[in-house]
Amino acid sequence: MVKIYHATNVGKVRPNNEDAYAEINPDTFIVADGMGGRAAGEVASNMLIEVAAENLNPDSVPYDEKILSAVISDANKKILAAANQNENLRGMGTTATILHLYDDIAYYAHVGDSRIYIYRGGKLYRVTEDHSYVEELVKKGEITPEEARVHPMKNVLTQAVGVTEDFEIDSGKFPTMFGDVFLLCTDGLTNMVTDSQISEILSHSLNPAEDLIQAALDGGGRDNVTVIVLGIDC
Numbered sequence: 001m002v003k004i005y006h007a008t009n010v011g012k013v014r015p016n017n018e019d020a021y022a023e024i025n026p027d028t029f030i031v032a033d034g035m036g037g038r039a040a041g042e043v044a045s046n047m048l049i050e051v052a053a054e055n056l057n058p059d060s061v062p063y064d065e066k067i068l069s070a071v072i073s074d075a076n077k078k079i080l081a082a083a084n085q086n087e088n089l090r091g092m093g094t095t096a097t098i099l100h101l102y103d104d105i106a107y108y109a110h111v112g113d114s115r116i117y118i119y120r121g122g123k124l125y126r127v128t129e130d131h132s133y134v135e136e137l138v139k140k141g142e143i144t145p146e147e148a149r150v151h152p153m154k155n156v157l158t159q160a161v162g163v164t165e166d167f168e169i170d171s172g173k174f175p176t177m178f179g180d181v182f183l184l185c186t187d188g189l190t191n192m193v194t195d196s197q198i199s200e201i202l203s204h205s206l207n208p209a210e211d212l213i214q215a216a217l218d219g220g221g222r223d224n225v226t227v228i229v230l231g232i233d234c
């Protein structure tokens, strides 16, 4: 069984919440962090969720990583088309992070700088890589992950959904274990809260989603913040 906790918060600075998240069918979870002028970011992140809901048929589980990637490709086409048809939506885009848990396997597909973590055996592991300029600098060894977290260009994405026809989707699968805790989150969490704080909260909190949001607000709340926490407990 999977215990599910989730929460979103506009934060302390932004006028509206461009994050979107959903549980699509049993055991399929999405976070999306929209970007774009005015309300366009919200449109993009919500379109991603709608496309996922349309494409993921409850009768055809499991959704392997290819099916999850196809959802993101389809959303990319639809968001691009909507942006081309409406000047107010031009330039919108979204991150897309989808996790599907089925029969002791976790399948995922991912674009952008939202993240999937797994907390296992008292340690926090990041499953996804950020598609961001600062992640490239970290990979090259030019800055540390801690410096990336507060870098002035940390918001610059190298891949996003709905922005260009050609883009890359990361995907994969791995076995789950009893006691695993999964975290899906937007960068409004990870820019405000360190991995060790996240670990600490996941290790003992009875309300991990609310506590992670509170930590992001205490850390400055400079962005919308969204978390889904999944505990596999039997």
Ligand code: CA
Binding pocket: 033, 186, 187, 188, 223, 224
């Ligand atoms: Ca964000």
